[in-house]
Amino acid sequence: MTRAILLPFALVAALAGSLVSADRKPEIKCPGGLTNLVNGFDTRCDVASIDGLQGRPASQLLYEIIMEAPLPNSTFFANNNHVTCLYGGASFGLSGAGLGVGPVSFTIPPIKYGGALCLYVTKVPQGGLDLGQIRNLTRTYILKDGCDKCGFITANFFSRNVTQEGFVRLDWRDNANCIEGCIDPAKDLVPEPATSNNTNGTGAEDKKNSGETLRSNWAQLGSLLLLSAMVLVY
Secondary structure, three states, X not given: OHHHHHHHHHHHHHHHHHHHHOOOOOOXXXXXXXXXXXXXXXXXXXXXXXXXXOOOOHHHHHHHHHHHOOOOOOOEEEOOOXXXXXXXXXXXXXXXXXOOOOOEEEEOOOOOOOOEEEEEEEOOOOOEEEHHHHHHHHHHHXXXXXXXXXXXXXXXXXXXXXXOOOEEEEEEEOOOOOOOOOEOHHHHOOOOOOOOOOOOOHHHHHHHHHHHHHHHHHHHHHHHHHHHXXXXXX
């Protein structure tokens, strides 16, 4: 009797599980407060802050980093491996190719609560996503109001396929080491070099070269005038 009762319950549970897994609504979510805990986000999403961003949202800088990384869209990132992170002590530069942030350089001071804000892929049945998909999904995420830090966008946001599982997620991670070829802004995105407006750098050199060119041109002009005068006298 007990076995006969347990069997229908097992079938119902299996059916319910299949229905839940087959109904992943495309969505973007960037919760705060207690809803962070419900959605499994680190508590530092609310209490921790990243200084040195010059007024830019952290999520936007993560997007800029992956856009400017010298990697093709076909680069594959496996589940739970960091795509990139904002961590204390990192210095990097952005040209502004993604959303017009740069050109500007950033230096992130040590983060009070430790860890780092990371972008990564999770729960994708195929094992991960390629960088082209991650770039498109992240851009859509950061354009949603209020999504300036922790949150996620479902992998099926564009396909609208409710059977497609997985997320691109932004969350705090204790271990921010780059593994499996993740994008390290401090190594892959060097700060912008000095511009021509910097009189202590290349600007001074440009001004010097310009002066030498001008003197050379005047010397050539003087030689031509002298030669012309000699021809006329002759």
